[in-house]
Amino acid sequence: MQFQLPLFPEQASKVAGQVDAFYLFLVLITTFFSLLIAVLILFFIVKYRQSPDRKAVQIHGSTLLEIVWTVIPLGISMVIFIWGAVLYYHIENPPNNSLEIYGVAKQWMWKFQHPGGQREINSLHVPIGRPVKVTLISQDVIHDFFVPAFRVKQDVLPNRYVYSWFTPTKPGTYHLFCSQYCGTNHSAMIGEVVVMQPEDYAEWLASGKAEGSLASQGEKLFQEFSCTTCHRPDSGARGPNLQGLYGRPVRLTDNRVVVADDNYIRESILSPNAKVVAGFQPIMPTFQGVVSEEGLIQITEYIKHMSQQESEPINNRSTPTEIRDNEVPTIQQELQQQGNTRPANPPEKKK
Amino acid sequence: MSTAVTTVTPVMPAKHYLNDNYGIRSWLLTKDHKRIAILYLVSITFFFFIGGLFAALIRMELLTPQGDLFQSDTYNKLFSMHGINMVFFFLVPSIPATLGNFVLPIMLGARDLAFPKINLLSWYIYIAGALFSLATMVSGGVDTGWTFYTPLSSGFLRTHVVLIAVGVIMAGFSSIFTGLNFIVTVHRMRAPGLTWGRLPLFVWSNYATSLIMVLATPVLAITLTLLALERGFHIGIFDPKLGGDPVLFQHMFWFYSHPAVYIMILPGMGVISELVTCFSRKRVFGYAFVAFSSIAIAVFGFLVWAHHMFVAGVSQYSAMVFSLLSFAVAIPSAVKVFNWTATMYKGSISLETPMLYALGFIGLFTVGGLTGIMLAALGLDVQVHDTYFVIAHFHYVMVGGMVTAYLGGLHFWWPKITGRMYPEAPAKLAALITFIGFNLTFFPQFILGYLGMPRRYHAYPPEFQVLNVLSSAGASVLAVGFLLPAIYFMWSLKYGAIAGDNPWRATGLEWQTTSPPPTHNFHEVPVVTTEPYAYGDEPEVTIVH
């Protein structure tokens, strides 16, 4: 055949097959009802064609029928809702052991950073067979991270981290589209996702020129901005100790409890007084306009890294095989424990 | 009831609203709802063809994968202006402001709408908004897309966003005034005996539409005002740099724009109810259910807006709530489709042009509605959101639904409006061409969408070309289908056969007055004694044109 006329995009992620199955189910329902209506209409047109010797039979309606065709669609749509919601839940929530990659979108390009510090533009290399979580942020307008072959899509917002995750299953090169209109060259904001065998990926990572891992770059910034002056582990520190902070619930001055996730860390760097940890003074200046998006990602990655065992050396995380399988307790578990133990980041001193 | 066959030769009434008064002033200062309907008809037709022209250029560009016909900036302006003109200046006013304005008071047995001056004012506001839109086009266009998403529109684009925002706000106020007028008229101006249970379904659906216009449009007005202020003064409400939340704009925008898609389909549903009963010569099946489903759609339509935002960064919990509610709004639509189909059962069906459009509507709306269900299903929406699947879906509803219903209604009431018949043969041909062209244009886009072609793409990867070429080919067929009626309607103004009061032998008060009606609609106040659609009781009359 000269032209290929595919009906499905390639299935290159674990979830793709599930989405396709759901899609087929819905196509089937759509076809069934459309045909039902079409056939009925055509049948009626022929059967009840106007003719001089027959008059229309006046029927007022039937409550029973109305109930039937209210309840049946309602039932079907509830099935669709539940199936769709479960699938969505699955698509939206990455597992804890994902390989974490960071993406920054800007008009009109994609910039990705691997944990080992390798950067790429408009292309994203990922290994086959393990969940990949891409943390995304935009530098300007709203973009959208869309890989049809993976059946994932996520609007990339300015000023807030969002996530997209997938488990690639098939080596190859796939389209990465920006599917939220973002200005003049919106349609040129196309990248590619290259799915590789793990060993090829490791080789590719090794060939990339990285100025140290993300975390170590973050550490450098951490020193540069003199963050250590206040954020120290000792008791005289003026800022909370960041060791072991990431992913834990934090009690704030107003007694609220928030989880120290990427967005919390980002917010605390840019507007530090918004959510001050209980027991500390709001003395930190803002770093708005001082740190770049990439820098924020690196610092976050460094803080994440500090959460791990002291013994684990920082530069060790350049290869994906060594990504921790972190077992962060859920907020519920943490809150349960609060009766007897303090939150993970207990304020050591008062005032 | 006697069934004696009488033969009548229709004549034009000596005095009617068209020859009551002459001259440009008598039109521009008219307070007659029928003349205002015609003013609207002319204006929205103008915008329909402008919007159509943009669509044609878009489809031309998409014939090839490289963006070679236009610059990407130009292309972005084309689809933006296509969307803005079609949505705010054609679809929203289409049926309510023209057919609704014309027949709704007559259907109620009223001499006019409750507030004729406000009705005229609403047309002038529309025209003022339209001038802003034209000014925007002339001064280089706007490239926000019809959704105006921030922060792109508020802080990044260099085009005339404020100008078009003002235009859209004005168009919005014009529809608020139309809606207000309809609501009050339906409540307060019904003829003696015309109880709520006897209202024609077209009135019910326009009433439901008016509720949405009145309750949703103000939110759009304030949202676009905030957008304009954000651009002018950097007030920081949508600008993330100043601490604002761009997603809030989407919430507020869709609070209007999702109900607005029901503004754009409910009146069409009302038209179809009239057409199906008339050309099946049958009472509508389940009157109360069809009537209340309109209200249900209007109310539920307000609860589902964030299904446009499943991947926009809303919380997963609220995404689930909005998805669940979205299915609720699908049910009344399904009820309507089933009832129309059941109405045809054991009817006496004749396939005049309006009926052809009505049948086309039912088929296309069914596909459009069911694909809407697919979009409301969370897991699938992730894949098809912001792709050509969405484009195909809403064109099935907006064009396959609303435009088809509008054309059907226009053919149906054309004899009432002008007193003359349109030519039947070319009209049937046009209906057929529209149906075929429409499906050829938009069906391939469903597949394109699932394959992953994002919307608003000026250039696209080459593997999408075959489907795009098909779609563009369909668009050229569709264009013929839309141009034909413009030609023969004009022709019929002079040469069409005299229609007579009731060429379709339809029920409804509008058919009991002359065609065209006198300025005050009725020579004596009608009294309603029967339920609507009392087909079967009417005397057989053969009309010889």
Added chain:
Amino acid sequence: MAEQSHPTPKLYAIIFITLSILTCATWAIAFADLGIFNPIVAVTIAVIKAVLVILFFMHVRYSSRLTKITVSAGFFWLMILITLSLSDYLSRTLRVVP
């Protein structure tokens, strides 16, 4: 409904005085520390005042059912806008438990 009896000047005066007292109350209470009840009390008083104005100054108490439904519809739809929008904002930071 023009024939229906509207309030007398005396009733208007009573409403006016009540409204003034409530205004003073909301002003005074604002300076007392009631914790999270401060905004709640303030808004409750505002609602009471608004209802008084609607019922008496705007004659809704003496109007048709249609008017009453119209007024309620306005506030009902406003509640839809507010609650459903907030449903997103307030649940965004909730963490999904795996």
Added chain:
Amino acid sequence: MSTSQTTTTEHHPALAHQFDSMAQQQEASTFGMWVFLLTEIMMFGGLFTAYLIYRIKYYDGFVAGSTSISVSWGFANTLVLIASSFTMAMAVWAGEKGIRKAQMGFLIGTMILGAAFLCIKGEEYYTKYDECHIPGRVIGKGFDATGGCSAQDPKLGNIAEEVQQHAKELGKTVPEASALQTARQSEIFFSFYFLMTGLHAFHMLVGMGLLSWLFLRSKRGEFGPAYHTPLELGGLYWHFVDIVWIFLFPLLYLISRHAHAV
């Protein structure tokens, strides 16, 4: 049956052709006004929704902004507006009774109170203009030497100072860095303050126009027991504007007042 053909006997000059009776016309007009007010509720509603979201998000900034505006003026204005609602209600009453003098007197009274409200509002606006709190960097006379608000964050200064001042009164200290951040967040408060009170003041201006027109018609003796619909509609509009303010006052002026000195 909703229409009646009974009362067409005496044809009032104000009866429009599309209506059968004055009663029907009055009902339709009043209902129309209510539907219009419905749209007004939704329009202000959009702003209220946005306000609530940001109030939750930037609570400290909203507290700081709210504390910096004059609660006394806000309180005074609430009383003024309630009084004007009272005089308006009385004007409508006088209209129904057909007492021309009272109509005119109460309308004038309402206008004076409306003007007083706008003057107070103007005074408040001027203060904020002076302190560079008008949203954006363009309008206002600043603290900086050049006399404008265009320099780097001049407007943050006074809020930051106030935040520190209030903290001191409560025996706490707020470092400058933190106060500056609060001040920055308070800018969103001021955006809402000007948007909401601005839209409200715009409605007041429209209302003043309506009142003058009603006054002229009342002077001509057009309103009496048979026909006073315009007066009633004007009243509905005016009371609605009052209701908006009844909500604006606690929402804008009374955020966490208890934590601060007057």
